[in-house]
Amino acid sequence: MEFFQRAEVVRLRSHHDKYMLADDDEGVFQDRNGTYKNAKWTVEMVEGSNLIRLKSCYGKYLTASNMPFLLGATGKKVLQTLPPRLDLSLGWEPLREGVQVRLRTRYGQYLRANGGLPPWRNSITHDIPHRTSTANWILWDVDLVQLRPTPPKPIEIATPNTSMDSPPPYHHDSAQIDLKSPKLSIHEQGDVEENASPKKDGRIIFYNVGDEHGSVPITSEEKFFTFKGSSVDDLKEKLKEETGHDDIIVCCRNPFTAKLCPLHLQLPPNNTDMHVVVVTPSYNGQHFSTYFSFCTPTFAT
Numbered sequence: 001m002e003f004f005q006r007a008e009v010v011r012l013r014s015h016h017d018k019y020m021l022a023d024d025d026e027g028v029f030q031d032r033n034g035t036y037k038n039a040k041w042t043v044e045m046v047e048g049s050n051l052i053r054l055k056s057c058y059g060k061y062l063t064a065s066n067m068p069f070l071l072g073a074t075g076k077k078v079l080q081t082l083p084p085r086l087d088l089s090l091g092w093e094p095l096r097e098g099v100q101v102r103l104r105t106r107y108g109q110y111l112r113a114n115g116g117l118p119p120w121r122n123s124i125t126h127d128i129p130h131r132t133s134t135a136n137w138i139l140w141d142v143d144l145v146q147l148r149p150t151p152p153k154p155i156e157i158a159t160p161n162t163s164m165d166s167p168p169p170y171h172h173d174s175a176q177i178d179l180k181s182p183k184l185s186i187h188e189q190g191d192v193e194e195n196a197s198p199k200k201d202g203r204i205i206f207y208n209v210g211d212e213h214g215s216v217p218i219t220s221e222e223k224f225f226t227f228k229g230s231s232v233d234d235l236k237e238k239l240k241e242e243t244g245h246d247d248i249i250v251c252c253r254n255p256f257t258a259k260l261c262p263l264h265l266q267l268p269p270n271n272t273d274m275h276v277v278v279v280t281p282s283y284n285g286q287h288f289s290t291y292f293s294f295c296t297p298t299f300a301t
Contacts, residue, residue, distance in 0.1 A: 003094070003096070003101070003142065003144070004043050004045070004052050004094055005045065005148075006144070006147055006272075007146075007148065008148045008149075009040050009041065009042055009144075010041055010054075010142050010143060010145065011034055011039050011040060011142070011143040011145060012141070013142075013143065014030055014137070014139075014140060015136040015137050016113055016115050016137075018031055018113065019033070020041075020124060021036060022038040022041075022056035022057060022058055022080055022163070023038075024038075024058065026060065027079060027121050027122065028078050028079070028080065029123065029124065030113055030122040031122070038057045038058070041054040041056060043054065051091035052091070052092055053090045053092070054092065059082065060082045060109075061080065061081060061083075061090040062080060062092065063079045063080065063081040063090055064076070064089055064092075064105040064109070064111075064126045065077045065078065065081075065105070068271060069125045073270045075112065075114070076125055077125060078111065078125055089106065091105075091106060091287060092105065097139060099269050100140060100141055101139070101140050102139060107126070109126040109130065110127065110138035111124065111126055111138065112124065112125050112127045112129065112138050113137055113140075114137065116217060120299055121270070125163060133296045147258070167253055178199060187234070202226045202271060203226070203228075203273050203274065204227070205225055205235065205238075206222050206224045206275045206276070207223055207239060207242070207275070207276050207277065208277055209243055209245075209277075209278045210277045210278065210279045212276065214251070214260045214279055216257075222275075223242070225238070229267075230266060231266070231267065232250065232263055232264060235250060235267065235276075236248065239276075239278055248280060249262050249281065250262065250276050251263060251276060251277045251278070251279060252274075252276055252277070256273055260279065
């Protein structure tokens with residue numbers, strides 16, 4: 001739950017390595033391309049509970065309905081709705097399982113990404129899996145692409161005859177931190193036409209150059225290139241060419257602490273796209289994550 005308390009905008013990626021997208025007809029579906037704006041979901045906290053609401057780019061909420069997805073099947077439809085009153089049907093309880101989450105409805109069922117043949121393929125329902133082969137279909141990776149702004153600390157009023165130093169300036173550098181779950185993914189590069197699927201030749205590397213504190217300015221636009229190499233050393237050499245820096249450290253972010261950790265192991269398999277942050281040796285290193293396993297590439301199960 002603490003993961004979503006920091007999140008303002010997220011993407012959800014299923015066990016099938018597909019993103020949950022909002023359709024313009026109030027439905028939801030899965031797609032491998034996560035660059036669409038309708039792959040982003042705004043997180044709202046439900047006060048007085050451990051529930052969240054997920055709002056699509058159409059201003060509607062992810063809703064667990066009572067309507068069967070198919071006649072005679074156990075799964076029920078997941079829709080986007082905007083009821084006059086925000087009731088519990090819009091609430092989802094995040095349950096962490098390792099570095100993934102399950103999203104439970106008020107009915108005790110789970111947000112489920114379906115595979116198999118049509119009409120199940122790419123559909124999303126809420127259900128309880130009854131077979132071992134589908135148990136992982138309710139697990140989701142979360143790409144935290146925008147953090148909630150941290151409110152500035154209130155300025156204390158000095159009492160008479162009491163000296164007080166000026167408060168330090170408030171740095172709003174965490175409002176747009178690109179924070180990814182271990183299975184690294186595609187990041188949005190402007191508005192992309194819906195249903196346009198880019199042809200991939202190699203993997204796409206998205207990168208930003210951090211300052212001496214590892215922070216990326218809010219106004220900094222993430223750059224990208226196609227990478228056909230197979231090792232971390234090859235990637236480092238390519239990033240040297242792209243950034244113009246001769247001595248760099250290639251890092252990724254811990255998905256729970258936002259700290260950086262150097263990338264030393266192998267790259268993810270199957271040309272999985274990656275998001276990295278490039279820092280120079282002047283980086284003070286105090287933000288390096290001690291939870292290195294969260295930052296290493298994770299193989300899809």
